[in-house]
Amino acid sequence: MAEKLLAIHGLHAAVEGKEILKGLDLEINKGEVHVIMGPNGSGKSTLVNLIMGHPKYEITAGSIAFEGEDITALKTYERARNGIFLSFQNPEEIPGITVEHLLRTAKNAITGENVKIMAFKKELKQAMETLKIDNTYASRHVNVGFSGGEKKRNEILQMMMLNPQLAMLDETDSGLDIDAVRIVSSGVKHFKNEQNAILIITHNTKILEQLDVDYVHILMNGKILQTGDASLISQINENGFLHLGGETPDSGEVNMLHG
Amino acid sequence: MDKKKTVVEEIDRGLYDIKNKDRYRYKASKGLTSQIVLAISKEKNDPEWMRDFRLRSLEIYNQMPLPTWGPSLHELDMDDIVTYVRPDTEMKGKWQEVPEDIKDTFERLGIPQAERESLAGVGAQYDSEVVYHSVKEELVKQGVVYTDMESALREYEPMIQEYFMKLVTPNDHKFVALHGAVWSGGSFVYVPPGVHVDIPLQSYFRLNSPGAGQFEHTLIIVDKGAKLHFIEGCSAPKYNVTNLHAGCVELYIKEDASLRYSTIENWSRNMLNLNTKRALVEKNGSIEWVSGSFGSKISMLYPRSILKGEGARAEFNGVTFAAGGQVLDTGAAVIHAAPYTSSNINSRSISKGGGVAVYRGAVKVAPNAHHCKSLVSCESLMLDDLSRSDTLPVIDIQNDEVDIGHEAKIGRISEEAIFYLMSRGISEQEAKAMIVRGFAEPIAKELPLEYAVEMNNLINIELEGTIG
Numbered sequence: 220m221a222e223k224l225l226a227i228h229g230l231h232a233a234v235e236g237k238e239i240l241k242g243l244d245l246e247i248n249k250g251e252v253h254v255i256m257g258p259n260g261s262g263k264s265t266l267v268n269l270i271m272g273h274p275k276y277e278i279t280a281g282s283i284a285f286e287g288e289d290i291t292a293l294k295t296y297e298r299a300r301n302g303i304f305l306s307f308q309n310p311e312e313i314p315g316i317t318v319e320h321l322l323r324t325a326k327n328a329i330t331g332e333n334v335k336i337m338a339f340k341k342e343l344k345q346a347m348e349t350l351k352i353d354n355t356y357a358s359r360h361v362n363v364g365f366s367g368g369e370k371k372r373n374e375i376l377q378m379m380m381l382n383p384q385l386a387m388l389d390e391t392d393s394g395l396d397i398d399a400v401r402i403v404s405s406g407v408k409h410f411k412n413e414q415n416a417i418l419i420i421t422h423n424t425k426i427l428e429q430l431d432v433d434y435v436h437i438l439m440n441g442k443i444l445q446t447g448d449a450s451l452i453s454q455i456n457e458n459g460f461l462h463l464g465g466e467t468p469d470s471g472e473v474n475m476l477h478g
Numbered sequence: 479m480d481k482k483k484t485v486v487e488e489i490d491r492g493l494y495d496i497k498n499k500d501r502y503r504y505k506a507s508k509g510l511t512s513q514i515v516l517a518i519s520k521e522k523n524d525p526e527w528m529r530d531f532r533l534r535s536l537e538i539y540n541q542m543p544l545p546t547w548g549p550s551l552h553e554l555d556m557d558d559i560v561t562y563v564r565p566d567t568e569m570k571g572k573w574q575e576v577p578e579d580i581k582d583t584f585e586r587l588g589i590p591q592a593e594r595e596s597l598a599g600v601g602a603q604y605d606s607e608v609v610y611h612s613v614k615e616e617l618v619k620q621g622v623v624y625t626d627m628e629s630a631l632r633e634y635e636p637m638i639q640e641y642f643m644k645l646v647t648p649n650d651h652k653f654v655a656l657h658g659a660v661w662s663g664g665s666f667v668y669v670p671p672g673v674h675v676d677i678p679l680q681s682y683f684r685l686n687s688p689g690a691g692q693f694e695h696t697l698i699i700v701d702k703g704a705k706l707h708f709i710e711g712c713s714a715p716k717y718n719v720t721n722l723h724a725g726c727v728e729l730y731i732k733e734d735a736s737l738r739y740s741t742i743e744n745w746s747r748n749m750l751n752l753n754t755k756r757a758l759v760e761k762n763g764s765i766e767w768v769s770g771s772f773g774s775k776i777s778m779l780y781p782r783s784i785l786k787g788e789g790a791r792a793e794f795n796g797v798t799f800a801a802g803g804q805v806l807d808t809g810a811a812v813i814h815a816a817p818y819t820s821s822n823i824n825s826r827s828i829s830k831g832g833g834v835a836v837y838r839g840a841v842k843v844a845p846n847a848h849h850c851k852s853l854v855s856c857e858s859l860m861l862d863d864l865s866r867s868d869t870l871p872v873i874d875i876q877n878d879e880v881d882i883g884h885e886a887k888i889g890r891i892s893e894e895a896i897f898y899l900m901s902r903g904i905s906e907q908e909a910k911a912m913i914v915r916g917f918a919e920p921i922a923k924e925l926p927l928e929y930a931v932e933m934n935n936l937i938n939i940e941l942e943g944t945i946g
């Protein structure tokens with residue numbers, strides 16, 4: 220039987236007093252690829268930020284367990300050290316800190332030991348080649364002056380280098396051209412193995428083409444409305460979210476998805 | 479480079495706080511009278527003109543009021559400051575001969591090691607006197623002079639008389655007047671025309687004695703077409719009484735010459751640091767200031783560059799870190815006194831735990847100084863709601879054909895950036911330290927490596943215990 224990695228039960232959460240998640244359940248096992256789709260404002264980003272422990276979001280009920288342990292009281296960096304990773308929708312710029320320095324500091328923190336410089340450099344070089352990132356980016360400041368696509372590739376680079384057990388990709392493909400999506404997608408494929416799992420938030424199917432998707436969840440109004448296999452993706456692509464029913468408080472945005 | 483930084487980051491602040499037994503040969507009584515000034519002068523075997531200069535400075539000091547602007551200096555009671563403390567040792571030319579406890583202090587601060595590794599010459603001042611001076615032989619052969627001020631006064635008296643306190647005169651403000659009266663120690667450097675000193679010279683000032691003042695004088699003359707990098711470092715252990723540092727730095731940069739003057743200052747939190755630094759730059763010469771201010775209770779420090787000759791240039795890169803209880807009022811001033819002169823001021827300040835960091839700067843362009851360029855950029859980062867940052871730039875332009883730019887940014891540390899780094903497994907404290915180090919990086923990269931390391935180390939120490 221597959222080993223359970225993440226288990227979320229009855230999760231209610233609010234930001235600045237406004238309830239966004241309203242009783243969400245989700246389980247992810249090792250070796251699985253999960254996709255979450257849903258209209259804008261449905262709570263997708265909230266969910267992954269909550270799992271990562273963003274201080275802005277407040278859990279009002281329910282639990283999040285990682286490898287059988289409740290993590291809701293853990294600090295963000297403790298969750299990261301346990302093996303959770305978030306590829307940000309809008310990655311932060313950190314002036315004065317180079318990509319390489321960040322990665323080495325992060326890797327030291329996560330592994331709990333000082334990485335060997337030569338081995339680290341070699342690994343970094345290989346990962347950058349896979350993602351077709353010019354090696355000069357290693358000495359550039361984190362995300363400063365990066366294009367949208369470069370920032371996203373830098374997120375995937377960090378994922379590959381830190382090798383988490385659960386990687387959450389928050390619209391990593393948005394804002395990327397077709398070639399860039401393909402590169403990111405091959406990076407994700409490269410990363411994926413039987414011991415880890417991926418949770419992908421996307422509006423797009425290009426990023427999924429090289430991956431074997433196990434489950435697709437439709438998140439609407441703070442709950443998982445429907446779960447299915449990969450075939451659900453093409454249904455959504457054809458019909459949108461509206462036909463699934465449920466309330467659509469921001470149907471304006473939903474309609475835009477059709478357009 | 480990164481590797482070296484990580485290694486050194488583990489040092490703790492305790493290093494700077496090691497106190498040695500207060501062992502001295504001569505100590506002036508508290509307070510300041512002409513008897514004391516005469517006694518200092520006698521003890522130092524001053525020539526007559528220097529003795530008279532001291533007495534004249536004392537008169538000016540007694541007449542002048544405290545500055546009416548800037549941080550409050552009400553807690554400064556001059557009667558409590560011992561002006562002159564002479565350590566119980568003669569100046570040494572060999573490191574082995576320096577007394578053990580003093581040597582030990584500098585060893586801990588990495589001074590002789592730095593000399594072995596990367597410096598052309600080293601001077602070390604302990605309390606009021608220079609205890610160690612050395613300079614590489616090939617520089618001596620080229621006519622480079624690097625010695626303590628007292629020796630310079632004996633060996634190069636005409637040059638000292640020509641330049642000493644002519645750029646910063648006792649009339650400028652109360653604390654330079656005080657400096658003129660009681661100055662002691664410091665360094666003298668002369669680089670002859672055309673000589674390029676490729677590796678830096680360094681002076682390190684250490685104040686050990688409680689309730690004492692340090693009034694070292696640094697005089698540097700870089701002659702035509704010559705080049706020099708000079709580094710000064712300052713520290714003192716923490717005592718519960720107020721110490722005063724009123725040093726004076728005079729830099730003369732002749733035609734086509736260039737000087738880079740780097741400082742990292744980490745005085746203890748009982749120090750009032752009222753330091754005056756000035757450079758006079760002749761035609762096509764250049765001065766570059768690199769400055770890191772971390773210590774002291776109150777600092778007032780605004781290095782001034784006077785661009786006297788056509789085409790002269792000034793650059794200032796400074797970082798200031800004010801923690802709780804500190805008021806660091808720092809900045810830079812540039813006087814464009816000739817056409818085609820240019821200046822670039824780049825300041826970063828950080829405040830936390832109720833600390834106050836003020837940028838105070840001035841750019842003045844004289845009526846004749848057409849075709850000048852100046853760019854001032856100041857950024858402040860506040861780590862919490864208790865701290866304060868002010869930016870007080872003065873720009874005074876007296877002709878139309880100039881290109882002047884000013885930008886200022888004041889902000890708080892970004893919670894999103896902290897979350898981003900924490901999501902990579904980095905602790906909250908280290909995340910903050912990284913953001914602060916990154917903020918200071920444009921200045922840190924201008925510092926000599928071991929000072930950049932020390933600066934990062936100081937940032938880490940400062941950020942310990944900021945979470946809660």
